[in-house]
Structure formats: structure tokens, C-alpha cells
Amino acid sequence: MGRHYDAVVIGGGLLGCITAWMIGRDGGQVLLVERDQINQHASGRNAGSLHFQLEYRMIERGLDAARKAAEAMPLHLEAARLWSELPALTGENIEVKQSGGLMIAEDAAQVALLEQKTEIERAWGLDISVIDRAGIDRIAPYLSPRVVAAAWCPVEGKADARTAAPAMARAALRAGAEIRTRCEVLALSRQGGCWQVDLQDRGVGMRDRVTADAVVIAAGVWTTKLGEMMGAHLPTVPLALTMSVSLRIPKLMSHLVQHAGGRLSLKQALDGNILIGGGWPARLPLGADGHPDFDAKPDLLRDSLAGNAAMAIRVLPELAGLPMLRSWVGTTTITPDQLPLVGPVPGQPGAFVATGGSAFTLGPSFAQVLAGLVAGRAPALDMSKFDAARYAKG
Structure with missing residues (x-):
């Protein structure tokens, strides 16, 4: 013993x-x-996003689903505080940058969804507001003119998942x-x-x-x-998700960016690489028993890579023609x-x-x-x- x-x-x-x-x-x-x-x-295989406002997967099924997901908002608020304190508390040089996050909208329907979403989040105490294009130009001028509004959350950001x-x-x-x-x-x-x-x-x-x-x-x-x-x-329900990272470029963006109309997350690491994710699926291999084999490497899906890249380029035009360093799959778990x-x-x-x-x-x-x-x-x-x-x- x-x-x-x-x-x-x-x-x-x-x-x-x-x-x-x-x-x-x-x-x-x-x-x-x-x-x-x-x-x-x-x-170690996720993109390191610190999403404290509701993510796309939490709002894509409508406002009732968003209200349900928002029941976890007290955990989000506490996590935002704790992430900011971890480097000092641990004495470790943990790369945590909470420089703000934007959930962007490209049309009137998405803007309306953002307004309803932020009303739910504010009721739980999250610091969040909807800004128009003029506000985006002040905060994130790198975003495409297609982006007409955004939900701005100052405590969002990123951590180095590696x-x-x-x-x-x-x-x-x-x-x-x-x-x-x-x-x-x-x-x-x-x-x-x-x-x-x-x-x-x-x-x-x-x-x-x-x-x-x-x-x-x-x-x-x-x-x-x-x-x-x-x-x-x-x-639990296992999911395999796709992510990509570009070659290094000079500093372009300091925020976490996600989308109200589809699966997308964008951020720039301190060393200059652009990380692209947002929940595009990959394929989990199955074992002989028909259940997912978590020891086997998941498969990248071409449609997911292409769809994720196209959406990223649409809202961040500087990505067009920028070589990708690598793409990979990470697994995550949700509940029913x-x-x-x-x-x-x-x-x-x-x-x-x-x-x-x-x-x-x-x-x-x-x-x-x-x-x-x-x-x-x-x-x-x-x-x-x-x-x-x-x-x-x-």
C-alpha cells in the first residue's frame, strides 16, 4: 500500500x-x-482564449439558450478576476493579457442579437457594451469595413495555452x-x-x-x-476542434475577436503569430467498441480549415496571403x-x-x-x- x-x-x-x-x-x-x-x-491544444462574454455556441440556438448559458456568468466573473491575479499569486511569468474582447457583427440581425445578448450579460454583472463602427475604428481599426458593430468586453483576452x-x-x-x-x-x-x-x-x-x-x-x-x-x-460530450496559427507578423491586434454570426476566434500572440479558431469541427477516431479513441490523433477536416480561414480573412483582411505555420486539433468536453x-x-x-x-x-x-x-x-x-x-x- x-x-x-x-x-x-x-x-x-x-x-x-x-x-x-x-x-x-x-x-x-x-x-x-x-x-x-x-x-x-x-x-495545451486550445487557442488560449479567455471568453468571458457568451460565445457563439451559446447564442446560436437563440435567446433561451443564451439565458441558460448565462447562468454560469458568476463563474466567468470570478475567472476574470483570478486570471488577472495568477501571475502574482504563483510567482510564475504566466502570459495573461486581458486587453479586451470584441464579438463582432456584420449585419442588422447580428447587431440585434448582440444587443439582446449584452442585456442578458449586464444583468449578471459583466462589464460589456455594444459599440458602433466609429467605436470599432477607435479600438480595433484593423477589422474589415464589413464589421458594423461589436460587443466590447474590457476584461476578455488570452493566455498562452502552451x-x-x-x-x-x-x-x-x-x-x-x-x-x-x-x-x-x-x-x-x-x-x-x-x-x-x-x-x-x-x-x-x-x-x-x-x-x-x-x-x-x-x-x-x-x-x-x-x-x-x-x-x-x-x-460528457467530447468534441474535436480545429485551430491554425500563422507565421509571425508585426503587432496588428491586441484584442480577442469572436463573431456573432459564426464560429470564429482571432488573437495575436506576444511573439506575433495570429491564432485562428472558434469551434470548427474535426473528426474523433473511434475505437473497436464504437466509442471515441482519445489515444488516437483526431483528423483535420478540409472543409473546416477552409471555412475557418475564409471567415477569418473576411473580417481581418491582412490574413489574406499570410502563410499558416500549422493547423492542429484539440479536444474539449461539454455536457448535455x-x-x-x-x-x-x-x-x-x-x-x-x-x-x-x-x-x-x-x-x-x-x-x-x-x-x-x-x-x-x-x-x-x-x-x-x-x-x-x-x-x-x-
């Missing part, structure tokens, strides 16, 4: 690393286990956390008032069992499988109702979970809730709408 911990955190992405850091900062003995390498999966999670892992180590990579969870069971976690080193095959007062599932697309190990229903899944695992004392929605953007606020629950603190926010028990009731 291995050693005993206050908590075992499963998943070495941004969420797991921040959670381990927060537990360690609170004085807890914490083990972080990652089946591959830190930041190898979703956290370095944020590794930085948080270093902070967790300094806070006393233990980290094991290439370490897969084989079984989860509760015995004698604590959790038994069976682990296997994927390199040498050596097995180990540790015990813990708490288990935290922060494992993205593996959430449902891990829930099944402990007899819990944690439904598209609200986050955050809180205790139903029927499993000492087990907690967080996933779904904009998990990179909301990682700090998810982690704050999880670390508090591990320490026995009630969340400061009302988390009832994000409770996994809502699926058991259904």
Missing part, C-alpha cells in the same frame, strides 16, 4: 494543476496524476504537491472511509495503490470513464445541457468533479471551488445549477 494523501487530483491539464496548487497552498498533502504528460491534451499549465504545475510543486506523469488510474474505490486509487506507471508497468480522503476528477474527456469507475453518472459540471460526485463522499463548457477560461474558478470543497469549505457562489446530481434526477 502506498502513502496516504489529503487529495488525489486526476488530470494534468490547467484545471488539475491549478487545483493541486490551491490544495497545496491551503496546506493539503496532494498527489496530481496524469496519464500522459502535463498539458499534453486539451489545455505555458500556463506547466507554470501552474511548477507552482504546485513549490506548494508541496507531488506530481506523477505517465501514471494511469486503473480503479477507484471507497473503503474504510477513504478512497483507494489504483495506479499504473505507463512506462514500466509498475502498479501502486494510494489512499486519499478526497479524489478530484479534472480529466476532461476521461471524466465519464472515471465516473464509471466509482459507479457515478458523469455524462452545455452548463459546467462542477461539485461533489453524487453518492460518492469525498469525490469531486469539474468539466464542461469553457474549461480553459473557467479553470481558475473551477479549481477554486474544488480546492474549497476538498478543504471542507462551502463555495462562495451558488453552484446548484452545476451539480452532477441534475443528471441523476433526469
Whole structure:
């Protein structure tokens, strides 16, 4: 039998690393286990957008869907605050730039949608306003004349997805956390008032069992499988999404840009590359059992690459003719109702979970809730709408 911990955190992405850091900062003995390498999966393969206003996928089905998605706005507001504080709190040079975000519109229907959307967001306390073309010319003159209005949110921005999670892992180590990579969870069971976690080193095959007062599932697309190990229903929907990055160019844009009429996100990294994303699909390969094989590389789709590029060029003409450095696929997880899944695992004392929605953007606020629950603190926010028990009731 291995050693005993206050908590075992499963998943070495941004969420797991921040959670381990927060537990360690609170004085807890914490083990972080990652089946591959830190930041190898979703956290390191997304475009690093910090979307605090509602994204296109949250409004494309109409205002009722937007109102439902806005129920997570308190988590957005807290994440905006936490992202701004992480570099100073951790002592890490995390690249976080909250220089503002624009959701743009090209026609009257999209402008009307923006106005209705921002009314919903302002009711929840988000600092956001609709600006006309004159306002766009003052803030973002690089946008095409086709853009007639935008929802402007000053706290939005970007973080470097390549370095944020590794930085948080270093902070967790300094806070006393233990980290094991290439370490897969084989079984989860509760015995004698604590959790038994069976682990296997994927390199040498050596097995180990540790015990813990708490288990935290922060494992993205593996959430449902891990829930099944402990007899819990944690439904998730995996998505494979396409992103591209250009060669470096001189500074052009300092904002996060998304679109009210389609899948698009644009931002420029500090080193000058333009990152293009926004939710265009890729293909998840299936295993022999017909379920997605998360160990296999997803397939890029030509139509997604072409569609994403065409939309980007339409609103940012300087991209025309600019060579792309590479395109890639990242996986993410949503829930059936598209609200986050955050809180205790139903029927499993000492087990907690967080996933779904904009998990990179909301990682700090998810982690704050999880670390508090591990320490026995009630969340400061009302988390009832994000409770996994809502699926058991259904």
C-alpha cells in the first residue's frame, strides 16, 4: 500500500494543476496524476482564449439558450478576476493579457442579437457594451469595413495555452504537491472511509495503490470513464476542434475577436503569430467498441480549415496571403445541457468533479471551488445549477 494523501487530483491539464496548487497552498498533502504528460491534451491544444462574454455556441440556438448559458456568468466573473491575479499569486511569468474582447457583427440581425445578448450579460454583472463602427475604428481599426458593430468586453483576452499549465504545475510543486506523469488510474474505490486509487506507471508497468480522503476528477474527456469507475453518472460530450496559427507578423491586434454570426476566434500572440479558431469541427477516431479513441490523433477536416480561414480573412483582411505555420486539433468536453459540471460526485463522499463548457477560461474558478470543497469549505457562489446530481434526477 502506498502513502496516504489529503487529495488525489486526476488530470494534468490547467484545471488539475491549478487545483493541486490551491490544495497545496491551503496546506493539503496532494498527489496530481496524469496519464500522459502535463498539458499534453486539451489545455495545451486550445487557442488560449479567455471568453468571458457568451460565445457563439451559446447564442446560436437563440435567446433561451443564451439565458441558460448565462447562468454560469458568476463563474466567468470570478475567472476574470483570478486570471488577472495568477501571475502574482504563483510567482510564475504566466502570459495573461486581458486587453479586451470584441464579438463582432456584420449585419442588422447580428447587431440585434448582440444587443439582446449584452442585456442578458449586464444583468449578471459583466462589464460589456455594444459599440458602433466609429467605436470599432477607435479600438480595433484593423477589422474589415464589413464589421458594423461589436460587443466590447474590457476584461476578455488570452493566455498562452502552451505555458500556463506547466507554470501552474511548477507552482504546485513549490506548494508541496507531488506530481506523477505517465501514471494511469486503473480503479477507484471507497473503503474504510477513504478512497483507494489504483495506479499504473505507463512506462514500466509498475502498479501502486494510494489512499486519499478526497479524489478530484479534472480529466476532461476521461471524466465519464472515471465516473464509471466509482459507479457515478458523469455524462460528457467530447468534441474535436480545429485551430491554425500563422507565421509571425508585426503587432496588428491586441484584442480577442469572436463573431456573432459564426464560429470564429482571432488573437495575436506576444511573439506575433495570429491564432485562428472558434469551434470548427474535426473528426474523433473511434475505437473497436464504437466509442471515441482519445489515444488516437483526431483528423483535420478540409472543409473546416477552409471555412475557418475564409471567415477569418473576411473580417481581418491582412490574413489574406499570410502563410499558416500549422493547423492542429484539440479536444474539449461539454455536457448535455452545455452548463459546467462542477461539485461533489453524487453518492460518492469525498469525490469531486469539474468539466464542461469553457474549461480553459473557467479553470481558475473551477479549481477554486474544488480546492474549497476538498478543504471542507462551502463555495462562495451558488453552484446548484452545476451539480452532477441534475443528471441523476433526469
